[in-house]
Amino acid sequence: MNTRRDFIKKGLVAGATAAALPSLGNLVAADAPASGGVPDLITVKGEDRVAMLDRALEAFGGIGAFVKKGQKIVIKPNIGWDKPPELCANTHPDIVARLVTLCLGAGASEVSVFDNTCDQWDKSYKTSGIADAARAAGARVLPANNDSYYRDIEIPGGVSIKKVKVHTAVLDSDVFINVPVLKHHGGATMTACMKNLMGIVSKADQRSYHRNGLHQCIADILSFKKPDLNILDAFSPMKRNGPKGVTVADLDTSVKQLLISRDIVAIDAAASRIMGHKRDIEHVRIAAEAGHGRNNLGELKIERVRMTA
């Protein structure tokens, strides 16, 4: 069992090792090294999103822990808005492109990328930089602008929603990777991993979420499906005027984190702390109570990694 002293000692040792081996270059000082086994949640603080993603996946044993040869992968970033990457209203395209490359490298037969956007879909795909980056990395960038790309599914465990149309890419894939960006949200208080799943349902369903209790609906979809992997881009979270944002002044550029977890509730609970909320956001609390994941951060095995240049 780790005492705080061990914790600091190990951290110092690791830091010293890294400092002593400058030839290793882009190395890592771990505040809390994983003492064996896979963490429930890892967060990496650094300067480069791609290096942070690689480092975070390493803690889980690399992308191979999630993606097997011949599998179909679907990646769901946040491409909600017709905004360029520097405004951080969408997931950063570098992260999406790197994920595509990693999945294909792990032998995935097919990697699809889509989002049911809020702004006009083709403009959002383009301006976000995600469509071009994902395509260049070898992904199929799929449209989601029309009901014909969705199929009806039942949610027997749903409280407020019993039936939704879900994008076929999610229904027909073996592995579902959720890659949102962390932002303030005028309606849902915060948008992170759970809120991002509103982009897998049809436009009519998105509207019905807003009519039938947003937080409950956001939690309900988890009864149907939970992503196999959640990767949260919290490099420069939007702290106000979200989720669209007005200018770069809305961004907190000091955060520089990237979070990964299999547990969508745990990662959103952690995200709400980054956004400055002492208590969990309502949909996180509802999801935890429904048993979709754990929000008791104190009892989770969390790995915190600080990357130095």
Add this chain to the structure above:
Amino acid sequence: MKKQNNTPRKTAPENASPARHVLRRLRIVAAFASILIALAAFIDFRDLVPNHLKHVYTSAQFVPSVLTFATAFHATALACLLILALTFAFGRVYCSVICPLGILQDVISRISAKIRRKPPYKLPAKKAHNTLRHAILAATLLAIVAGWGGVALAWLDPYSHFGRFASTLFRPLAVVANNIAATVANALGHPAAIPQVNVSFAAAGALLPPLLIFIAVAIMAAKRGRLWCNTVCPVGTLLGLVSRRALWRVSIDKTACVKCGDCLRACKAQCIDLRAAEIDFSRCVACYDCISVCDEGGVKYRWHGVSARREPRGISNRNSQIPNSIARPPSRANRRAFISTAMAGTLATVGATALLASRGIAQNGGRQGKGPKGPGQHGQGHGRGRDFSKLDNPEVVAPPGAQSVARILSQCTACQLCVSACPSHVLEPAFLEYGNLAGLMKPRLNFDKSFCNFDCTVCSDVCPDGTILHLARDAKHTTRIGLAHTAHPRCIIVKDGTACGACAEHCPTGALQMKKPPGHADAVPVVDPRYCIGCGACQYACPVTPKAIVISGIAKHETAEKLVQEQVAPTTTDDFAF
């Protein structure tokens, strides 16, 4: 198609060289290119055609160019002068290779001939309907002078007719075809190859007028060639008045003509009088089919100079038995035509001046759709009151860059280019939303269907006639076209006590914030009118019916303030926060 039934004639004279086909072939190539660009510009449902090309092609059309000339003095305004110069030199080249409505009629004639298994024209020569066509031209010019130019030009400009056909009739068909292909592609496992496009049909009120006019044009084209251009179209009549005395004219060389009638049967304008061996060049649409079809070299494109003589200078009339002056004495019809020419010229000058003046009126917020409404009245209708008249009867919203409802009514020709180019499809042809028939089919924003993209300036980039003036992106960000009005008792947050915020989520300016006013349990949407530009994102996103937030247009567009906020304070510790 030509001359299937003719018996072989004696060998053609050497002046019937293959060169006689050159002009006609050039005309066909140019016309083909022109109508392809026109169709692409209006049917482009994937936004693949560059906006610049759409703008340049359409703003070179005669009426849009005249409108720009009269109101904005943009470079494209010179196109109308160039067209007039071309017409004065060579005849109605505009009608043969530039005007998409003219070319469309040729296409319809061809198709109808194929269906009926007949040669395309084979029409008898007819007299010009001079009284009618000059009356329509004069009425158009008078309408402009009287301040009804917005209606007259919209419903008589040939380019705008074509635009309405292409945008409201052809485009939805193309989209349906695309979606069938997309369904097939999706079924084959390639959904990204051909994406679905949402079909937007114009409302019946806006669909019917172009449909009826299309049917009329198509019937006239199938039965009588270019009858529309030479009777109804005021542009055709105006250019005809200029081309009557063109420097180079197509005319019959009486020394070579054997009066076989081939040219007459090929003429889509029915303007060749073979008995008098004369061509009414005011009706000739410069297709050059007559030159091409004549084996004898009897139809020639020749320098006539500025003289009124129908025979070119320097060509002797020895073979002609009757001197010209006797063969064709100035008739009453001719005199009438001359008088109307003079009248048209005067009216054109007055018309242009009137347009200039109406621009002044428009900018001062004259003639408005639903009565005057001074600035500074907004900011009302927010909050807890029960006066929802702004939500139930919102004022019409004109596109950003149009500056005012009055300019839309007085200048826009309802060509639908902005409507078909609008990437978010928030622009649609109005029915009676502008309050009167002058606004019929002119662009208005429908926020129940979509919303105006914050960074988009496409309508102002493509508008050919200077109605929607070019907006830089920064200027667009602060151009207020309407204002959001809320009805909190209708809001789902107040009604059901559940979180929503869809409206605030979509607001691009930060004008709409979720705030907890006294007396409310939860945060509700509150509009700060200083920053609202009326983009309609909030109205579109609002999930309830009737909407709890609605944009009401403002007759004269304004400049909004920009929300300036301090940089978000960075986290004070270098901690992980959890």
